Amino acid sequence: MTTAPRTLSLGAFVQGAGGHIAGWRHPEAYAAGQLDFAFHAELARVLERGRFDALFIADVAALWGHQMDALSRSGRAEHFEPLTLLSALSTVTEHIGLVATATTTYNEPFHVARKFASLDHLSHGRAGWNIVTSVVPLEAANFGRSEHLEHELRYRRADEFVEVVRALWDSFADGSLLRDKASGSYYDPAGLRPPHHQGEHFTVRGPLNISRPPQGHPVLFQAGSSQTGMAFGARHGEVLFTLQADLAGAQAFYAGVKKQVAAAGRNPDHVLIWPILFPLVGGTEEEARRKVAELDELVHDDVARRLVQDNIGDLDLTEYPLDGPVPDIPDSNRSKSRRDLLLGLARQENLTIRQLALRISGGATVAGTPEQIADHLELWFTERGADGFNVSFPYLPGPAVDFVDQVVPLLRKRGLVHETYEGSTFRENLGLPRPASQEVAA
Ligand SMILES: Cc1cc2nc3c(=O)[nH]c(=O)nc-3n(C[C@H](O)[C@H](O)[C@H](O)COP(=O)(O)O)c2cc1C
Incomplete structure (x- = not known):
């Protein structure tokens, strides 16, 4: 068990012009922000000012929805490929963790291992992978399949996928890249560990063609909430996203998952639960509610x-x-x-x-004054419904700026969040251990 006091962690769930389905239509939303890098860069800097631990970009490898007819009205019709955007953001930020979704259903482990290792190197240890099995069936049609892979099968494939990706990240033991000009030795062959994996879904010899990521492994995120999905999260996840309607539900999820984590032989303190939070700050509660009603009107x-x-x-x-x-x-x-x-x-x-x-619709579930929103976070955190929050802003950038300038200072005053980034990597900032390098073969 760790003895350090618990600290609340914060991630921002960034979806183009905003998380609300009609947020892009709000008069103050920057609707063209989806594909404007300057917008993303400025938002990331605002989040770093608020000492957000993570900036998360979700992904669906299709037009975002299940049916085409309503998509022409959706602001989710276009978005950057997340790893490309985060790679660019890594060059204009210093501390914030950069988390992208990548599906195990329509990728190969080698691709995913390589891209996240690259992002981890580029960002000096700030990459995170949200492992999903693809929640939108339309993706199948973009990858030569007539049917989406069945739910249980998707998770079986995902288990093996993660195992292979981890082994690929460990291809080079820590310290085995010598780059010794005098001896002419680029790497120590004894430190090379090709996975030679042969399984039900994948055959991957390896090794990966990039050295071990600075974090050992990028931080693993997951959001399964079916029984199969939760068991998967308990085996592999280090930060678990969840959607919870009330504190009682959040507490039940929290306790249930931490128990499963322990049963899987892992330390429950090393798995953080982050319910999604849709905050909307107003000068008064009434003003905040009016803002919610305005957004609802736009649907x-x-x-x-x-x-x-x-x-x-x-x-x-x-x-x-x-x-x-x-x-x-x-x-x-x-x-x-x-x-x-x-x-x-x-x-x-x-x-x-x-x-x-x-x-x-992604509208506010917590609309109120900064104090009311801070109270909500504090309650869920202290009552063990959450270790942190995945914060989605209904439109951007205004509500994110309000949260950083008005809610975060209250959380600081209450001693709930760190004021500065103490660690040098994303893992360290989250208080998560660095996975040990596999032993070098004798
Ligand atoms: C905050 C959050 C973010 C998610 N992001 C994605 C995503 O980017 N892509 C995706 O296909 N699914 C995403 N999901 C869906 C989950 O991966 C998962 O499929 C879903 O929660 C259902 O759980 P189950 O798979 O156990 O049934 C997300 C879920 C949550 C709560």
């Missing part, structure tokens, strides 16, 4: 309908009234946990399709 009917459909199943909702009840939606090959959570919510609160859409 077009087609987008609302598709949002529900995309998140919970394969039923075509076109013929259903938006202000009528959410119908029964059959099980699908998508996120089971998310479907269960949202259908449960709709039933429990008797929500209409539109009302459910507004709950999942």
